[in-house]
Amino acid sequence: LLREGRLDARTGVKHGPSDFGRLAAAFDAMVERLQTDDRALRRANRALRMISAANRELLRASTESELLAAACRVAIAVGRYRLAWVGFAEHDERKSIRIAAHHGFEQGYLEILDVTWSDTERGRGPAGTAVRTGRPAVVRSIATDPSFGPWREQAIKRGYASAIALPLRFDGEMLGALTLCAGEPDAFDEREITLLSEMADDLAFGIIHQRLRLKHERAEEALTRLAYFDALTGLPNRVHLREKVDKAIEQAKPRGDPLALLRFDIDRFHDIQDGLGYTRADRLLKEVASRLRGVVAPDETVARVGEDEFAVWLPGADESHAITVARKLLDAVHESFGVTGLLVDIQASVGIALFPRHGAAADALLLRADIAAHQAKQAGTGFAVYAGATDQETPERLALISELRRAIESDRLLLHYQPKVALRSQKVSGAEALVRWPHAAKGMIPPSQFIPLAEHSGLIKPLAYWVLRQALRQVSAWREAGFELPVSVNLSARNLRDPELVDKINALLLASSVDPGLLKLEITESTLMEDPARSRDVLRRLKDMGIEISIDDFGTGYSSLNYLATLPVDALKIDRSFIVNMASSATHMAIVATSISLARTLELKVVAEGVDTAEQANLLRLLKCDEIQGYFYSPPLPANECKDWCEKFASRSAGSPVST
Ligand code: C2E
Ligand code: CA
Numbered sequence: 001l002l003r004e005g006r007l008d009a010r011t012g013v014k015h016g017p018s019d020f021g022r023l024a025a026a027f028d029a030m031v032e033r034l035q036t037d038d039r040a041l042r043r044a045n046r047a048l049r050m051i052s053a054a055n056r057e058l059l060r061a062s063t064e065s066e067l068l069a070a071a072c073r074v075a076i077a078v079g080r081y082r083l084a085w086v087g088f089a090e091h092d093e094r095k096s097i098r099i100a101a102h103h104g105f106e107q108g109y110l111e112i113l114d115v116t117w118s119d120t121e122r123g124r125g126p127a128g129t130a131v132r133t134g135r136p137a138v139v140r141s142i143a144t145d146p147s148f149g150p151w152r153e154q155a156i157k158r159g160y161a162s163a164i165a166l167p168l169r170f171d172g173e174m175l176g177a178l179t180l181c182a183g184e185p186d187a188f189d190e191r192e193i194t195l196l197s198e199m200a201d202d203l204a205f206g207i208i209h210q211r212l213r214l215k216h217e218r219a220e221e222a223l224t225r226l227a228y229f230d231a232l233t234g235l236p237n238r239v240h241l242r243e244k245v246d247k248a249i250e251q252a253k254p255r256g257d258p259l260a261l262l263r264f265d266i267d268r269f270h271d272i273q274d275g276l277g278y279t280r281a282d283r284l285l286k287e288v289a290s291r292l293r294g295v296v297a298p299d300e301t302v303a304r305v306g307e308d309e310f311a312v313w314l315p316g317a318d319e320s321h322a323i324t325v326a327r328k329l330l331d332a333v334h335e336s337f338g339v340t341g342l343l344v345d346i347q348a349s350v351g352i353a354l355f356p357r358h359g360a361a362a363d364a365l366l367l368r369a370d371i372a373a374h375q376a377k378q379a380g381t382g383f384a385v386y387a388g389a390t391d392q393e394t395p396e397r398l399a400l401i402s403e404l405r406r407a408i409e410s411d412r413l414l415l416h417y418q419p420k421v422a423l424r425s426q427k428v429s430g431a432e433a434l435v436r437w438p439h440a441a442k443g444m445i446p447p448s449q450f451i452p453l454a455e456h457s458g459l460i461k462p463l464a465y466w467v468l469r470q471a472l473r474q475v476s477a478w479r480e481a482g483f484e485l486p487v488s489v490n491l492s493a494r495n496l497r498d499p500e501l502v503d504k505i506n507a508l509l510l511a512s513s514v515d516p517g518l519l520k521l522e523i524t525e526s527t528l529m530e531d532p533a534r535s536r537d538v539l540r541r542l543k544d545m546g547i548e549i550s551i552d553d554f555g556t557g558y559s560s561l562n563y564l565a566t567l568p569v570d571a572l573k574i575d576r577s578f579i580v581n582m583a584s585s586a587t588h589m590a591i592v593a594t595s596i597s598l599a600r601t602l603e604l605k606v607v608a609e610g611v612d613t614a615e616q617a618n619l620l621r622l623l624k625c626d627e628i629q630g631y632f633y634s635p636p637l638p639a640n641e642c643k644d645w646c647e648k649f650a651s652r653s654a655g656s657p658v659s660t
């Protein structure tokens with residue numbers, strides 16, 4: 001009506017058509033402006049709605065791919081574009097853009113896209129341009145824009161009329177681009193571009209945030225793995241096992257359920273390691289780990305608790321099940337291992353400790369299982385259930401035994417050498433090897449504390465072999481350096497009862513190619529008295545090999561002279577307790593003097609130990625003692641210092657004989 005000039009809009013009065021012509025034109029113009037504004041407003045609104053929807057979604061996403069998918073989904077749902085996709089700029093030779101997420105109508109379009117961000121034909125589309133320039137790239141009309149050439153046909157087929165690519169950039173780093181294709185031409189005006197750019201920035205921030213979070217999580221995971229798993233085998237480690245076992249024990253206690261902890265030790269692993277080298281030995285351990293893993297049920301745990309020690313945790317297991325598993329574990333390693341072309345056979349021992357019988361904490365069970373494994377090894381039975389004198393075994397003592405075993409096995413003991421001086425010639429006649437245990441927490445543990453422990457726990461045998469091997473190595477190294485010094489090694493009573501002792505010493509001498517004359521053995525008088533017949537036999541064989549033998553701590557063992565006279569020994573070593581009081585006690589003086597004359601009669605050499613004053617040394621010289629050893633000359637020293645000391649002593653006594 002208005003247009004036709006039939007109605008006055010305000011008054012409702014009819015007018016002629018001529019009056020209305022201009023009004024109508026103005027109105028049209030106003031409507032058009034309003035419509036334009038409205039379109040702009042709607043565009044801006046759609047972008048704004050998108051941003052806020054996107055932000056909500058982005059905040060919810062918990063992974064990067066979820067985040068990208070959400071961004072594309074929001075663009076389609078809220079922005080009503082036909083296609084949204086995110087591409088990442090790769091730094092490969094082609095500078096390709098990898099499609100990471102998309103949403104909307106694409107019908108295989110992205111597959112044939114093949115975009116890059118290089119300055120080439122396939123790089124001059126919106127995505128490539130946005131990445132390359134770092135600015136939004138708009139294609140107002142896909143139908144006519146020359147830069148869209150490579151994709152035009154396929155795009156038009158799918159109803160895309162215009163497109164925009166927004167760079168995804170964070171803190172100067174170009175990640176890629178978010179591309180939107182719209183169904184109508186010229187779909188993006190300035191304001192919308194600005195708002196979309198903001199959304200792209202938020203997305204880029206979200207991506208970086210996710211990546212950082214992932215990195216952080218990975219680092220945390222790696223730390224957790226490190227703390228709880230063994231890096232070589234991937235098995236749970238000791239800490240992990242302990243937590244698991246302690247927790248299980250807490251749960252089992254009220255119900256009285258049984259539990260078992262097995263310990264699987266490879267015998268002589270260090271010899272194997274020496275033979276194979278570390279890399280191959282590591283492979284072997286991995287292989288052992290996987291065979292053990294293969295034997296146990298899914299709810300049972302195999303852990304690595306030491307270099308060559310594994311533990312197997314059996315929840316709910318009684319003794320008979322534990323024994324069944326022990327047998328299976330031993331069977332599993334029965335067949336040879338192929339290690340880079342070599343066939344390796346291993347022997348192992350399994351120790352079993354049971355809850356509640358043998359302990360109510362992981363550490364106690366681990367220790368008892370360790371002791372049981374050791375019992376199995378000694379008895380040659382393959383496996384053993386813990387059978388120990390529980391009352392005298394305090395946890396500290398048990399722990400120390402385990403630590404000592406490990407120290408012996410991993411070469412962590414030391415030998416010090418104390419020189420002996422021949423009084424008449426004023427020459428160093430030899431040195432006594434004295435074992436030392438440097439303990440990480442307790443410092444240097446003196447032999448008086450751990451030798452009895454070793455004797456009690458069966459460790460005295462490996463300890464003696466360690467000392468012998470080490471002492472011979474030293475003699476051989478010294479000899480190679482032009483320094484020849486006989487070394488005395490102490491043996492315990494139990495060592496004399498070891499049927500392998502003589503053969504082992506022989507083998508060690510051969511292996512080190514040290515002359516038997518350079519090895520001496522010290523055996524305490526009390527040791528010899530424990531089993532006189534047997535001692536005599538062993539000493540005979542050792543002496544026949546050319547090894548000199550001294551009776552240590554002489555005077556403390558109440559040996560009968562008859563017996564002494566028949567022993568194949570070379571020297572008597574007068575115990576330190578007599579030397580200490582010699583100068584002040586007539587009785588002790590008499591004992592020393594008698595011992596020396598007794599030795600003369602039996603044609604034995606006499607050595608005095610623990611000489612720490614000049615007065616004692618003087619008296620001993622007058623009594624015609626052959627050799628003396630003690631702080632007066634030198635304390636026990638590390639090998640290189642002992643060599644230095646001896647050389648210094650030799651040059652001093654060569655120039656001017658020492659008179660004390
Ligand atoms: P031992 O065989 O009687 O060794 C002599 C001990 O007296 C050593 O103590 C030595 O350091 C100490 N000593 C030497 N000169 C003096 C001195 O002038 N004054 C004083 N106060 N002490 C002196 P260490 O090294 O502590 O050894 C103690 C014992 O441990 C040894 O007594 C020996 O029975 C045993 N032992 C040491 N090494 C071994 C070993 O490799 N195997 C065995 N089975 N026993 C060992
Ligand atoms: Ca000794």
Ligand code: CA
Nearest residue numbers: 553575576609
């Ligand atoms: Ca002594």
